[in-house]
Amino acid sequence: xxxxxxxxxxYQRPIYNLMYRMCGSVDLAADLAQETFIKAYEHxxxxxxxxKFFPWLYAIGLNHARDFQRKRKPSVPCDxxxxxxxATCSPHEEEDRLCDRLDNDxxxxxxxxxxxxxxxxxxxxxxxxxxxxxxxxxxxxSLSAAKMRLNRGLxxxxxxxxxx
Amino acid sequence: xxxxxDCPSPPRRAKNERKTQGSEELLLxxxxxxxxxxxxxxxxxxxxxxxxxxxxxxxxxRRLYLWLHTPHTLSISPMKLIPxxxxxxxxxxxxxxxxxxxxxxxRGAKQETVKxxxxxxxxxxxxxxxxxxxxxxxxxxxxxxxxxxxxxGRLWMLKIQLPEGRYRYAFLVDGRLVVADPRSPFVESxxxxxxxxxxxxxxxxxxxx
Numbered sequence: 001x002x003x004x005x006x007x008x009x010x011y012q013r014p015i016y017n018l019m020y021r022m023c024g025s026v027d028l029a030a031d032l033a034q035e036t037f038i039k040a041y042e043h044x045x046x047x048x049x050x051x052k053f054f055p056w057l058y059a060i061g062l063n064h065a066r067d068f069q070r071k072r073k074p075s076v077p078c079d080x081x082x083x084x085x086x087a088t089c090s091p092h093e094e095e096d097r098l099c100d101r102l103d104n105d106x107x108x109x110x111x112x113x114x115x116x117x118x119x120x121x122x123x124x125x126x127x128x129x130x131x132x133x134x135x136x137x138x139x140x141x142s143l144s145a146a147k148m149r150l151n152r153g154l155x156x157x158x159x160x161x162x163x164x
Numbered sequence: 165x166x167x168x169x170d171c172p173s174p175p176r177r178a179k180n181e182r183k184t185q186g187s188e189e190l191l192l193x194x195x196x197x198x199x200x201x202x203x204x205x206x207x208x209x210x211x212x213x214x215x216x217x218x219x220x221x222x223x224x225x226r227r228l229y230l231w232l233h234t235p236h237t238l239s240i241s242p243m244k245l246i247p248x249x250x251x252x253x254x255x256x257x258x259x260x261x262x263x264x265x266x267x268x269x270x271r272g273a274k275q276e277t278v279k280x281x282x283x284x285x286x287x288x289x290x291x292x293x294x295x296x297x298x299x300x301x302x303x304x305x306x307x308x309x310x311x312x313x314x315x316x317g318r319l320w321m322l323k324i325q326l327p328e329g330r331y332r333y334a335f336l337v338d339g340r341l342v343v344a345d346p347r348s349p350f351v352e353s354x355x356x357x358x359x360x361x362x363x364x365x366x367x368x369x370x371x372x373x
């Protein structure tokens with residue numbers, strides 16, 4: 001339990017944000033993140049000792065988000081205060097923040113339109129900065145399939161942003 | 165004179181330019197994905213998760229095993245303590261007068277006491293707002309183990325007393341980022357792909373980490 005408590009502290013942020021990007025609601029995201037950690041805890045004996053915990057946990061989170069989306073079609077509307085409206089970190093100067101927010105808003109929407117597998121792959125690789133090997137492990141696919149998914153995901157994202 | 169392939173035809177040049185532009189756009193997308201801002205999780209999320217983990221069903225034997233291996237805190241009011249103290253005192257007298265004389269070898273034995281050693285933990289984290297010390301000595305709970313910044317604000321420090329022994333620890337920065345001690349030469353995997361630092365506490369001198 002001690003070891004698991006520290007894992008919860010360590011990974012609550014990426015799992016919560018993954019869920020928020022999947023459902024667009026702060027309350028639901030907290031519930032889904034909580035359920036993800038509970039599932040991980042209940043299946044802890046299936047975790048291979050010595051392996052990286054985060055890809056394993058993220059895979060559980062993605063599956064849980066997939067189940068949630070399946071049950072909750074059509075998708076849940078976004079919160080009125082968007083994810084970006086009170087984001088806590090921005091690397092840019094004050095005058096660039098509005099442009100950034102708009103860019104991020106477009107990107108977030110385009111990301112939300114991608115199939116879950118592509119969305120998860122892109123977030124894991126670029127946002128969470130995981131090696132492709134770990135992305136493949138989290139998604140349960142081969143290394144080459146992960147590379148292909150990332151390339152296609154980026155291309156799909158580009159096409160959607162151009163179309164928006 | 166240039167070869168024909170050095171001077172691409174206009175359609176081919178346009179195709180190359182489109183390809184370059186496409187690659188640049190993909191690189192830009194990668195950068196944007198990297199810096200997508202995150203939302204802060206609710207402050208009570210960790211508590212909620214840990215509370216909901218407690219009812220996990222485990223066998224009675226396993227529960228007993230865990231109870232025996234977990235440190236417990238006893239809180240006793242003085243009034244309730246008096247009868248218990250009387251019983252203990254009676255037992256001590258009984259042992260001292262009846263049992264102890266029959267075992268002369270035990271009389272000379274030294275009474276062991278838990279020796280506590282002052283240990284100073286430090287972490288250089290100039291941008292941090294809060295830093296706490298978590299480890300196997302406080303059940304990985306940051307409450308009451310908040311570190312104090314030095315005057316310059318670069319170094320965070322906490323002095324605690326620890327019984328002799330071997331402990332695993334890490335620092336909790338801004339309530340969310342768990343980092344191992346970069347100055348500790350001893351690290352140990354937590355079995356989940358992360359690393360905790362190790363400290364061996366012993367001797368009479370104050371330790372600085």
